[in-house]
Amino acid sequence: MKILGLLLIMMLSLWANDGKVLFTKHCASCHTPFIPMLKLKENFLDHNNSLFKLKAPTLNQLSYRLKKRIGDPKGDEELHRMEVTAFMSDYVMYPDKDKSVCLPEVLSHFKTMPSQKGKVTEDELEEIGTYLYNFDNEVLQKKGIKYEGFEKALQRAKKEDKIIMIKAMTKTCHFCRKMDREVMIEKEVIEAIQKDFIPVSLDISEHQLPLGIHAELTPSFIFVDKNAKVLLNVPGAWKKNDFLELLKEAKAKK
Numbered sequence: 001m002k003i004l005g006l007l008l009i010m011m012l013s014l015w016a017n018d019g020k021v022l023f024t025k026h027c028a029s030c031h032t033p034f035i036p037m038l039k040l041k042e043n044f045l046d047h048n049n050s051l052f053k054l055k056a057p058t059l060n061q062l063s064y065r066l067k068k069r070i071g072d073p074k075g076d077e078e079l080h081r082m083e084v085t086a087f088m089s090d091y092v093m094y095p096d097k098d099k100s101v102c103l104p105e106v107l108s109h110f111k112t113m114p115s116q117k118g119k120v121t122e123d124e125l126e127e128i129g130t131y132l133y134n135f136d137n138e139v140l141q142k143k144g145i146k147y148e149g150f151e152k153a154l155q156r157a158k159k160e161d162k163i164i165m166i167k168a169m170t171k172t173c174h175f176c177r178k179m180d181r182e183v184m185i186e187k188e189v190i191e192a193i194q195k196d197f198i199p200v201s202l203d204i205s206e207h208q209l210p211l212g213i214h215a216e217l218t219p220s221f222i223f224v225d226k227n228a229k230v231l232l233n234v235p236g237a238w239k240k241n242d243f244l245e246l247l248k249e250a251k252a253k254k
């Protein structure tokens with residue numbers, strides 16, 4: 001019985017410390033967790049926030065902007081997470097729009113956040129900080145495109161008569177992130193890729209591209225047919241509709 005009780009207490013304390021649970025409890029009444037970027041742009045830029053009537057920036061906006069603007073995004077990840085968490089914790093206690101890092105055209109829709117002093121502890125903010133820091137990537141992993149390794153992709157391309165789409169990227173490339181966040185998460189794009197392509201993502205600062213392919217810029221998109229022949233190799237980041245056109249062009253080369 002004693003052990004069971006202890007286990008229960010341990011589980012409860014784990015549960016209570018979960019960043020997601022704490023965010024939901026302390027922050028989600030104002031900060032909606034996730035809305036896709038293109039919808040957010042529409043809401044704020046074209047509809048004066050009348051589409052979603054948001055009370056505050058969404059968590060995916062906070063995660064992206066804070067990570068981009070606070071500390072050194074290209075440096076050590078653990079250190080960066082601490083810098084972002086420190087900024088966030090300070091903001092929650094002492095909000096001041098002069099310190100804000102979200103875009104002015106987003107912030108103009110909101111009053112300054114009320115201080116949460118006394119409502120949330122430093123320890124809780126630490127957990128919330130980790131959750132916030134990882135949120136952007138978790139969303140991409142859950143809702144975005146699922147990539148495969150090249151060798152496996154080639155086998156599958158042969159079997160399923162599909163085209164391999166290699167995304168040449170680096171972790172710190174701004175336009176790669178922007179495209180992941182704005183384009184590679186859109187339903188139409190995911191469906192178009194699932195139908196005719198097998199997506200492979202390669203970090204060219206860590207790996208060489210297969211088949212002796214070169215990419216000068218990141219991102220670059222390289223389309224390879226089931227016989228390992230390169231159909232197209234195009235550098236640059238794309239908006240949703242242009243990218244859908246590019247997919248069509250690659251299909252036409254097959």
Ligand code: HEC
Pocket residue numbers: 023026027028029030031055056057062087088091092095096097099100101102103107110111112113114116120128
């Ligand atoms: C009562 C509503 C409300 C609650 C609760 C709330 N916020 Fe906010 N928050 C806002 C609003 C509105 C803004 C945008 C205006 C501003 O920057 O002050 C904001 C802005 C922020 C910013 C600054 C964004 C920037 O541009 O730099 C951070 C960080 C933040 N909130 C974190 C949190 C966290 C973490 C919690 C939970 C512990 C939380 N907020 C709870 C309303 C709220």
